[in-house]
Amino acid sequence: MSVVAREILLNSRPAGTPTLDTFRKAERRLPAPGEGQLLVRTLWMSVDPYMRGRMRDQPSYIAPFQVGEPLEGSAVGVVEESRAEGFAKGDVVSHFAGWRDHAVIDAAGVTKVDLDAAPAEAWLGPLGVPGFTAYIGLERIGGLKAGETVFVSAAAGAVGSMAVQIAKAKGARVIASVGSAEKAAWLRELGADAVVNYKTATDLTAALREAAPEGIDVYFDNVGGNHLDAALAVAKNSARVVISGMIAGYNEEQPAEVMHNLASIIVKRLSLRGFIVLDHYDLYPQFSAAMIGWLKDGKVTSRDTVHEGLDNAPKAFLGLFSGDNTGKMLVRLADR
Amino acid sequence: MSVVAREILLNSRPAGTPTLDTFRKAERRLPAPGEGQLLVRTLWMSVDPYMRGRMRDQPSYIAPFQVGEPLEGSAVGVVEESRAEGFAKGDVVSHFAGWRDHAVIDAAGVTKVDLDAAPAEAWLGPLGVPGFTAYIGLERIGGLKAGETVFVSAAAGAVGSMAVQIAKAKGARVIASVGSAEKAAWLRELGADAVVNYKTATDLTAALREAAPEGIDVYFDNVGGNHLDAALAVAKNSARVVISGMIAGYNEEQPAEVMHNLASIIVKRLSLRGFIVLDHYDLYPQFSAAMIGWLKDGKVTSRDTVHEGLDNAPKAFLGLFSGDNTGKMLVRLADR
Numbered sequence: 001m002s003v004v005a006r007e008i009l010l011n012s013r014p015a016g017t018p019t020l021d022t023f024r025k026a027e028r029r030l031p032a033p034g035e036g037q038l039l040v041r042t043l044w045m046s047v048d049p050y051m052r053g054r055m056r057d058q059p060s061y062i063a064p065f066q067v068g069e070p071l072e073g074s075a076v077g078v079v080e081e082s083r084a085e086g087f088a089k090g091d092v093v094s095h096f097a098g099w100r101d102h103a104v105i106d107a108a109g110v111t112k113v114d115l116d117a118a119p120a121e122a123w124l125g126p127l128g129v130p131g132f133t134a135y136i137g138l139e140r141i142g143g144l145k146a147g148e149t150v151f152v153s154a155a156a157g158a159v160g161s162m163a164v165q166i167a168k169a170k171g172a173r174v175i176a177s178v179g180s181a182e183k184a185a186w187l188r189e190l191g192a193d194a195v196v197n198y199k200t201a202t203d204l205t206a207a208l209r210e211a212a213p214e215g216i217d218v219y220f221d222n223v224g225g226n227h228l229d230a231a232l233a234v235a236k237n238s239a240r241v242v243i244s245g246m247i248a249g250y251n252e253e254q255p256a257e258v259m260h261n262l263a264s265i266i267v268k269r270l271s272l273r274g275f276i277v278l279d280h281y282d283l284y285p286q287f288s289a290a291m292i293g294w295l296k297d298g299k300v301t302s303r304d305t306v307h308e309g310l311d312n313a314p315k316a317f318l319g320l321f322s323g324d325n326t327g328k329m330l331v332r333l334a335d336r
Numbered sequence: 337m338s339v340v341a342r343e344i345l346l347n348s349r350p351a352g353t354p355t356l357d358t359f360r361k362a363e364r365r366l367p368a369p370g371e372g373q374l375l376v377r378t379l380w381m382s383v384d385p386y387m388r389g390r391m392r393d394q395p396s397y398i399a400p401f402q403v404g405e406p407l408e409g410s411a412v413g414v415v416e417e418s419r420a421e422g423f424a425k426g427d428v429v430s431h432f433a434g435w436r437d438h439a440v441i442d443a444a445g446v447t448k449v450d451l452d453a454a455p456a457e458a459w460l461g462p463l464g465v466p467g468f469t470a471y472i473g474l475e476r477i478g479g480l481k482a483g484e485t486v487f488v489s490a491a492a493g494a495v496g497s498m499a500v501q502i503a504k505a506k507g508a509r510v511i512a513s514v515g516s517a518e519k520a521a522w523l524r525e526l527g528a529d530a531v532v533n534y535k536t537a538t539d540l541t542a543a544l545r546e547a548a549p550e551g552i553d554v555y556f557d558n559v560g561g562n563h564l565d566a567a568l569a570v571a572k573n574s575a576r577v578v579i580s581g582m583i584a585g586y587n588e589e590q591p592a593e594v595m596h597n598l599a600s601i602i603v604k605r606l607s608l609r610g611f612i613v614l615d616h617y618d619l620y621p622q623f624s625a626a627m628i629g630w631l632k633d634g635k636v637t638s639r640d641t642v643h644e645g646l647d648n649a650p651k652a653f654l655g656l657f658s659g660d661n662t663g664k665m666l667v668r669l670a671d672r
Binding site: 053060061224237243244245246249250254255256259260262263264265266267268269270271272273274275276279 | 396600
C-alpha cells in the first residue's frame with residue numbers, strides 16, 4: 001500500500017511572531033514501511049509553545065526545524081500497517097511525527113497507549129508532555145510539599161492547568177495567573193485558591209502579594225518576564241523557582257526582560273532551576289500511574305481547545321501566543 | 337575604667353550612591369563592661385558592599401542600620417577589660433562592633449583569633465567572611481569539581497580574589513573579570529587562566545566566550561546585571577550559577593537589569609542559587625582548617641587596600657563602589 005501524506009512544512013523562519021506564511025502545505029508519497037517500521041494515520045496532534053524555539057536556526061536541546069521540511073511534534077495515531085514486532089494494525093500509539101496526516105516511522109520511537117485508562121487525546125495532555133512537565137516541575141524540580149503555597153503562571157494553559165491540579169492533589173495552596181475572566185472562573189473550578197488576572201491587574205506584584213500575603217514557597221514559571229520578577233518579589237526565604245517556560249519572550253529575536261528583583265535571589269536565598277522534561281523520563285511510570293488515578297477519581301480534569309483538520313494546525317499554533325486556548329491546544333485530524 | 341568611644345553613625349539614609357554625608361562622627365562614653373561582657377579596642381575593621389543594603393529601611397536577612405546609631409560590621413580588636421570567662425586582657429578577638437574605636441560587647445558574639453595561624457587582619461579577609469563566602473559558594477552552593485571551568489566576576493575584590501584562588505586550589509580552570517589592567521595583572525599572578533577587563537571589552541559576552549570557548553560550568557556572581565546575563569549566554573548545559581553578590585545594583589533604589597538570556601535557564605537546564613554565608617557556619621571549621629593550610633603553603637595569598645584611621649572608614653566604604661580596592665578593603669584603627 002502506498003500512501004500520499006499531507007504535511008505542514010516550515011515555509012520560512014519567522015522574525016518575531018510567526019504568521020500563516022511561516023507554514024506551507026505539501027503532499028508527499030510515502031515509502032512502504034521497512035523492517036521495524038509502522039505506517040501511522042494521525043488522529044490528534046499537539047501544538048506547543050516550545051515549537052517556536054525550533055523555528056530558530058540555532059543549537060538547542062533539540063534540533064531546529066528545517067525550512068522546506070515537515071514540522072514535527074507529539075501526536076496520537078492508529079497503526080495502518082506494521083512491520084514491527086509488538087505492533088498490529090489498529091493499535092493506537094503516541095509518536096512524534098505530528099503535523100502530517102500519515103507517516104512512516106520507526107517503531108522504536110512509538111508507544112502504545114491504553115484507551116481504557118484515558119481517551120486518545122488525553123495522551124497529548126494530562127498523560128502527555130504537558131501533564132508530565134507539570135509533575136516533574138512540582139515533584140522533582142520544585143520539591144513541593146503539602147501545605148506550601150505555589151504560584152502557577154499561564155495557569156489556564158496546557159502545562160499550567162495540570163500544575164494547578166497536581167499541586168492541589170498534593171495538598172498545596174495554589175495561586176494562579178491567567179489572562180481573562182473566563183479563564184479565571186475555570187481556574188477556580190479547578191480548585192485554585194486565588195486567581196490573578198494579569199491583564200487587568202495594574203500592579204502584578206501587588207496583586208500577587210495580596211493573593212499570597214505570607215509569600216510563595218514555589219513558583220512554577222511558564223511566562224518569564226514580569227511574572228518571574230513579581231514572583232521573586234513575593235517569594236518567601238528559601239523559595240524554589242521552577243523555570244518550565246518563558247512564553248513572554250518566545251517571539252522576541254532579542255528578548256530584553258527588565259528585572260527589578262534579581263537581588264532577592266541573594267537576600268532570600270532563592271533557587272531557580274530550569275528543566276527539560278526529556279531528561280526526566282525515568283519518572284514517567286510513577287507519573288502515569290499517579291495521573292491515571294487522579295483522572296479516574298476526578299482530581300485532575302482536562303479541557304481542550306480543539307481545531308479541526310490538519311489545515312488549521314498553523315492557526316492553532318499561532319493561537320498559543322495570543323491566549324486563544326483554554327487548556328490544551330489540539331488539532332483533530334481524523335476519528336479512529 | 338570609663339572610656340569615651342569614637343564612633344561612625346548613619347547620618348541619613350542614602351538615595352542612590354552614598355556620600356560622605358551618609359556618615360557622621362560621634363563620641364560616646366561607654367559603660368563599664370557588665371557580667372559576661374568585654375571592653376574591646378578595635379585594631380582593624382572591614383567595609384563590605386553588603387553594608388549598603390543595611391542602609392535601607394526594609395526587612396532583610398539582617399536588621400537595617402538605624403539613623404543616629406553606630407554602623408556595625410566585622411572587626412578585630414584587643415580585649416582591654418574582661419568580665420567574661422575564657423577571655424583575658426590582651427586577647428585578640430574578632431567581633432561585629434566595627435565602625436568604632438572601642439566597644440563594650442557580649443562575649444557570646446566574640447571569637448578569639450589565632451595570630452600564629454595568620455595576622456590579625458587576615459581574620460577579616462581570607463579567614464573571615466570574604467574567604468568563607470568564596471568557599472561556601474564554590475564548595476556547597478556551586479559544587480565545583482576539579483577540571484571544571486569557573487567564571488568569577490569582581491575577581492579583584494575581597495570575595496572574588498578568594499574565589500579565584502580557592503577554585504585554582506581545587507583544580508579548576510578560572511576565568512576572572514576585573515575593571516582595570518592593573519587588577520588583571522594581579523589576577524594572572526593569582527593563577528587565573530584568563531582575565532576579562534569588563535571596562536575595555538566592547539562585548540562582555542563575546543569576551544567571555546573567547547576566554548571559555550567550551551563554556552562555563554560554574555559562575556560565581558558578585559556583580560549581577562550584564563555579568564550575569566553574559567554568564568547565562570556562555571554557560572554549559574547543567575551549569576550552576578552561584579549568586580553571592582550583585583554590586584552593580586546595590587546603589588539603585590529601583591534596580592532595573594535588562595536581561596537578554598534568561599531563557600537559557602530552561603534550554604540549558606541551569607540552576608541559580610543565592611546564599612547568605614551566615615546560614616553555613618557549620619562548615620566554618622572545615623573551611624578554616626583548609627584556608628590556614630592554603631595560606632601556609634602559599635596557594636592563597638591576600639592583598640589589602642588599607643585606609644588609615646577610623647575617620648577614613650566612610651571613604652573606604654565609598655571606594656568599594658568605584659573599584660578603588662584591590663583585594664580586601666580594610667581600615668586600620670590602631671596597632672596592637
